Amino acid sequence: MSEQGIAAxxxxxxxxxxxxxxxxxxxxxxxxxxxxxxxxxxxxxxxDGLLDFAQWAFVPTKGHFERYWYSDxxxxxxxxxxxxxxVPLLPTxxxxxxxxxxxxxxxxxxxxxxxxxx
Numbered sequence: 001m002s003e004q005g006i007a008a009x010x011x012x013x014x015x016x017x018x019x020x021x022x023x024x025x026x027x028x029x030x031x032x033x034x035x036x037x038x039x040x041x042x043x044x045x046x047x048d049g050l051l052d053f054a055q056w057a058f059v060p061t062k063g064h065f066e067r068y069w070y071s072d073x074x075x076x077x078x079x080x081x082x083x084x085x086x087v088p089l090l091p092t093x094x095x096x097x098x099x100x101x102x103x104x105x106x107x108x109x110x111x112x113x114x115x116x117x118x
Contacts, residue, residue: 004096005039005058008065012053013086019050022084026053029077033057036068062093 014022023045030043038059046052059065068074069091 004099005060006062006065007094007096008057008059008062009092009094010055010089012055012089014051014053015084015086016051018084019045022081023053025077025081025084026055029074030055030057032073033059033065033068036071037064038068058096065091065093
């Protein structure tokens with residue numbers, strides 16, 4: 001197993017006309033994985049069709065994600081979202097072979113204001 005842990009993935013498909021509501025309900029639940037030991041998370045929505053979602057959680061072990069996924073807290077959110085997404089939901093687990101990112105440029109509000117007033 002990679003020293004970087006694992007990535008857990010859940011592919012969601014919202015029911016027609018329910019994508020916005022599903023996103024509103026599930027986004028806080030996706031972030032809640034941090035409360036269960038995750039080191040990172042992401043929740044993506046397809047630009048085409050707007051019904052496909054991908055939830056990723058970066059966790060030390062599969063057990064960390066399972067504690068999150070099967071917790072009462074997340075079970076309650078899934079129950080509130082019933083009818084908004086297609087079932088079944090089966091998380092898949094991936095070894096992280098490599099990962100990286102570039103930090104976005106940080107713009108100073110003070111520098112922007114000085115430029116605007118010049």
